[in-house]
Amino acid sequence: MSSRDEVVRRYRDYLDACNRRAWDEIGTFVADSVLVNGIIRSRSEYIADVQHTFSIFPDYRWELRRAVQEGEWLAVHLYDTGTRRDEFLGAPGDGSPVETHEFDMYRIVKGLIVEVEGTADNARLRQ
Structure with a gap:
């Protein structure tokens, strides 16, 4: 993949697979091992991490707001929404709608x- 448009299109396809819970399809976007915030994760562990998000927020969705690509790197700003159905960081699974960046x-x-190196404003997911 060389052009910015191709990289961003493929990333949008990846987000679409995540939002549809297409577990097998998500694996086609991920290498056999992925370094995630300094920790090596296998493809199956990476997918399990995505699945874990849905166990807490069953309707969680990622929306791409901005993307900047340079060489092998793609920086993204995502707007995330969902409904907290299970305990998260001390907040009860009370059906509260949540949103974060x-x-x-x-x-x-x-x-x-x-x-992947990333961060979300998880404090907002507790509110």
Whole structure:
């Protein structure tokens, strides 16, 4: 993948697969191992992490707001929404709607996510 448009289109396809809970499809966007915030995760562990988000927020959705690409790196600003159905960071699973902003850096090699550095404003998910 070389052009910015191709990289962003593929990332949008990845987000779409996440939002549809297309577990097998998500794996086609991820390398065999991924460095996530300094921790090596296998493809199946990476997918399990995404699934865990849905166990707490069953209707969680990621919406791409902005993307900046440079070389192998893609920086994204995401707007996340969902409904808290299970306890999260001490907040009860009371059906509260939540929203937050997330900022991530993805290193993409040969079309596959090989590294992610990211953060979300999780304090907002407790409110």
